[in-house]
Amino acid sequence: MVKKLTLEQKAEALLIISKLLKNGFSLSQSIKCLRLLNDRNNVFEKIHQDLQAGQMISQSLQHLKLPSVVFNQLMIAQQHGKMELALEQTGLLLKSQAKQKNKFKELLAYPCFILTFLLTILIGMKIYIVPQLEVAGGSKNIDLFLKLLLLSLALGMVAIILMAVQIRKKSDYQKALALVKIPIIGKIYLSFYQFLILQGLGMQLASGMNFFDICEVNSRFQKDSIQAHLAQKFVTGVTTGKDLLKMIDDEKLLPPQLKVILQAGESGPQLAQDLLLMSELKFEETRRHLKKALNLVQPILFGVIAVVIVVTYLLVLLPIYGMMKGMS
Template structure:
């Protein structure tokens, strides 16, 4: 039976395991120590240990206990060529940042969402009790109120948008993995952030391989040992196919949405392997900072948008109250 884990535990697991490995623990010793820190996950950790004792590597052992697939792919690549501790620390730190941004997002939208709920309840009460009373002053007026018009327009928009998005996602989900990701990079609002995340993962993996002395040919051989469902493996296969058809490596890097433009410039320089490793490592750090900045920016944009929506609802509510009264006063005069 597979034990379900939380995002928080997955993050802390990678961070702790990375620290233990970097402090000289063997993988088996680290996993034997972990139940002390995570007593509620003893069964899950035991299942991972069982996989290791059966001769599996860490990545397949984690995959067998439903560890997130994208993290398993990153761990598997690093595990095959070394430096596992650093990789786990990087992944854990990235997951922690994502959790932090998620908490910030909840904090940012909590107050506007509370206001929207409060406004919804208030408008419902007004619709039941106040608007019928106002209508009695001018029973001949049957025009749609601004508030009703707003909700009708919004309702129509939501229904149409929901239908279009459902059709799009149905077709999107049936496409190959790389095509799905490339399409996701063009999504409004979050597309650029997704692209930055995958580019960071690519740069981090490439820097790790270069720091361990692997050249591009050896990296290519390494990817053949990874799971074929990994986006990174499929990306390398796509690149290999394009080069075999007569294209150059740099030309294909320039055309691909997965490769940051800076990577092409670094590879075009033809620096020695050690220098190239430092340059790619620096690119990974820069992309990491860019990813954090984009995530923070997206979070900061949400609250003003919600307040604009609240403002529109309040204005429509006032108009729905005042316009009938104005028409009534006009009729009296």
């Protein structure tokens, strides 16, 4: 039976293949090991069958349902003898992403519990405490606050769902442009895409390919994938007389450092080395952004909870204070 692998399982699979290849095992032996480790899932059986049929490992790994930008990157890596490195770095990033995702869920659990508890207290105060104290306008104020709070939560959830649905409908390139604009997590996606693009360019240049060769190869990738879209865009632009550096400046998915490297006038192996070095820096930057985004989540949620607590106290205590002042 084919079961959908989790992000963490996909990452582990890529890392295991990378380690086995580095230790001298063949691709076929590496996949056999994964079949033994995951005997309840025949995804790796399908990958093994593809390898036996003569397909490249990058093609066979499509059964892991990896994002097209990652799938294309593995194809580039295999063509230029950097498969172990690409598998390892992609696996590490996916594993880090899965870890942060799980930690994110854990961090959300406590604030969500507190928020639910506060809502329960508000409802309890409205039904039981306020009527007994006979506070003028207290029930109406709590009603209004509850409605505003629930409406805000509902609108927030609806907005997130609608945004997710809209992004899913877009092509890979348009999806990437939408993701990099999202507050907080946008930087993570941007540095991740830049890492893959720079690494691919570096590997292709290191093998002796020129700009037009790279664009021609990349344009054959999956339609509307990031690499294919950029290749077609740059070939069309250069052939119509547009300035390459200006096009790099205008492209949101390319780092400004790429323009600086090209302006230095380097070419061939040295340019390839610089791009690969820059991709390593983007790799580390992606991991830093992941940690930073995770560290922001809980303080923001606790800030929202603090506001709810303060407003709740004000709604109840101010009317009571006014009533006591009137009695005195």
